[in-house]
Amino acid sequence: MADARTIILHEYPASPYAEKVRLTLRLKNLAYARVEQPSIMPKPDLIPLTGGYRRIPVLQIGADIYCDTAIILRELEVRYPMAALKLSGHEGLAQMVAGWADGRWFQSSVAVIFGEIGDNVPEAFIKDREQLSGRPFNVAGMKAVAPMMRDQWRARLMLLEERLAGAKGAGGGLYLIGPKPGFVDVHAYMNVWWMKQAVPAFADACFESAPLTRAWYDRLREVEGQEPETITSAQAVEIARDAAPRLVAATTRNEPQGFAPGEHVAVAPDDYGQDWVEGELVHADSQRVILQRVSPEADTIHVHFPRAGFLVRRA
Known part of the structure; x- marks a missing residue:
């Protein structure tokens, strides 16, 4: 049964970007749970987790929410390095x-x-x-x-x-x-x-x-992986509410805009679907930005975005 340790994929079957994540999970033979989200708005149980980001897929592990396939795949490789998909000698x-x-x-x-x-x-x-x-x-x-x-x-x-x-x-x-x-x-x-x-x-x-x-x-x-458990979006929100975000160093590194941990910032994609997500900056480096958000539905969560392809500004 899904809990705070479970990989939870918010997706819908026809999404080509979700298929990237599904293929990665199959190649790594990882167990996971899936939440079928609507392909169009409204998405009432997704927005409390993402803070406004509406694109699919979204990955959740406890109270950590990963928006965009780039950061999802990076996180899966870090947490579950076997079988490795970031092949040596081909970094980047x-x-x-x-x-x-x-x-x-x-x-x-x-x-x-x-x-x-x-x-x-x-x-x-x-x-x-x-x-x-x-x-x-x-x-x-x-x-x-x-x-x-x-x-x-x-x-x-x-x-x-x-x-x-x-x-x-x-x-x-x-x-x-x-x-x-x-x-x-x-x-x-x-x-x-x-x-x-x-x-x-x-x-x-x-x-x-x-x-x-x-x-x-x-x-x-034809790669076979584990059959996912299906849970409801309400269950996913409950899992986030009852969990705590993973500990991460509150730091920024060589920030071109001079961001510091604790600042109130906003993040959005740089191409389309520019719904700005606001929160307290926890961590930022050249590849990732993490915001802390508090909501009545999910309590305290960390929302992770890739740096490339996303805009960051002071809110």
């Missing part, structure tokens, strides 16, 4: 691949997928994504550019094929970096997985020119 590479996969490749995925299925998307979802992004969710526009975006999507897929072919020629080729899967594979897998779920005929057509990538995708898809 996974984050660079993540920037590519989450950026231009993801945007081409969005155009292809919603150009294909956009007419069937509920109006409530469209309005939610317009509020999240701050711009129109233009289905007609995505349909118009979908043929060109299919070209772009396939071109990016073929970069994986080129990498796997090079690795195979060097005696490897099972995964993008070597004989074992790592975070580079996790990040690159996301768009392929999403396209295979949403527009499988197009994904399979692309695979015809990318047999090594098809085999790589199948190897990752």
Whole structure:
């Protein structure tokens, strides 16, 4: 039964970013509990944990809340180093691949997928994504550019094929970096997985020119992990309320803005969904910022954000 020691993943099944975390949990064979959150607002039991951050996935361990896949994957690797996915000799590479996969490749995925299925998307979802992004969710526009975006999507897929072919020629080729899967594979897998779920005929057509990538995708898809326990969002809030955040050094290191522990600051993504989360600064360094928040629902919690891709300001 889930408690303060349990890995709790707040997600919904169709989320491509949540699939990064699910794959990581399978590769590490970690037991966890899942909370199925709504794909659109309102999210009444998530916001008390995050302080306003609404994007999925969110990871919870007791009263520590991790927002964004970058900090989630980093924390899972630190807490559970076996089996290692941060492969020796490739430090920093996974984050660079993540920037590519989450950026231009993801945007081409969005155009292809919603150009294909956009007419069937509920109006409530469209309005939610317009509020999240701050711009129109233009289905007609995505349909118009979908043929060109299919070209772009396939071109990016073929970069994986080129990498796997090079690795195979060097005696490897099972995964993008070597004989074992790592975070580079996790990040690159996301768009392929999403396209295979949403527009499988197009994904399979692309695979015809990318047999090594098809085999790589199948190897990752077939990784078996532990079946998660399902709990309610209310149970997750109760677990946070009855736990205490993990002890962390109250410190800042070489802060460009001169932040000090105890200051009241606000954090938000630098791209979309800029819902500023306010709290007392506990810790900040080049890769992480931690805020302490107190709420009636969850009592005292620590909310963790990655530094890259997030803005920090004095509140």
